[in-house]
Amino acid sequence: QKEVEQNSGPLSVPEGAIASLNCTYSDRGSQSFFWYRQYSGKSPELIMFIYSNGDKEDGRFTAQLNKASQYVSLLIRDSQPSDSATYLCAPKGAYSGAGSYQLTFGKGTKLSVIP
Amino acid sequence: EAQVTQNPRYLITVTGKKLTVTCSQNMNHEYMSWYRQDPGLGLRQIYYSMNVEVTDKGDVPEGYKVSRKEKRNFPLILESPSPNQTSLYFCASSLLGQTYGYTFGSGTRLTVV
Numbered sequence: 001q002k003e004v005e006q007n008s009g010p011l012s013v014p015e016g017a018i019a020s021l022n023c024t025y026s027d028r029g030s031q032s033f034f035w036y037r038q039y040s041g042k043s044p045e046l047i048m049f050i051y052s053n054g055d056k057e058d059g060r061f062t063a064q065l066n067k068a069s070q071y072v073s074l075l076i077r078d079s080q081p082s083d084s085a086t087y088l089c090a091p092k093g094a095y096s097g098a099g100s101y102q103l104t105f106g107k108g109t110k111l112s113v114i115p
Numbered sequence: 116e117a118q119v120t121q122n123p124r125y126l127i128t129v130t131g132k133k134l135t136v137t138c139s140q141n142m143n144h145e146y147m148s149w150y151r152q153d154p155g156l157g158l159r160q161i162y163y164s165m166n167v168e169v170t171d172k173g174d175v176p177e178g179y180k181v182s183r184k185e186k187r188n189f190p191l192i193l194e195s196p197s198p199n200q201t202s203l204y205f206c207a208s209s210l211l212g213q214t215y216g217y218t219f220g221s222g223t224r225l226t227v228v
Contacts, residue, residue: 034216043205043219051213088158092213101146101165101211107157
């Protein structure tokens, strides 16, 4: 059974601070990692994708991946109240077979940015 | 506009009355999937499809049916809905391959009384 662990939160940060969201996963075959943002009652929205060890930056968002430790994180710099949402971590499986198209979703971390 | 379209957005029905939630995508995606989302349980996969006429069970398939007769459409069928199927449902689609995430529909909030 593939497992994806995220702290459910809520994680509260003041406006302008850095929010750090963490995710661990059990499937060592996972190759790609996706971060989704979900506002309450809305559908998940893809915000970041990473597949190489190290950091990947996109605007105020930085994804960090360490496959040896089976750990992926998302940093949000200069947090804004509009960033308040639940963030879902979703590893993708191996290159072939079922893993090549299946995402396994964590339950998400709820982020609250306080003005 | 590239999108996944679900209908209806909201539905209230009675126990045992068959219903269908439609899902259509205009991106020529091979992969489509249905999820339900409940408080504290996260997204749980119901069924998925890799291509036309190819479907398989996810983690919580009981009480649901699907079909994939056309590449763009993947309807979710509840033959005899029960109150424990009250949930928020999402359809998602994707190209196959490592670099593609899912595109989600807007969701269907179903209440079974």
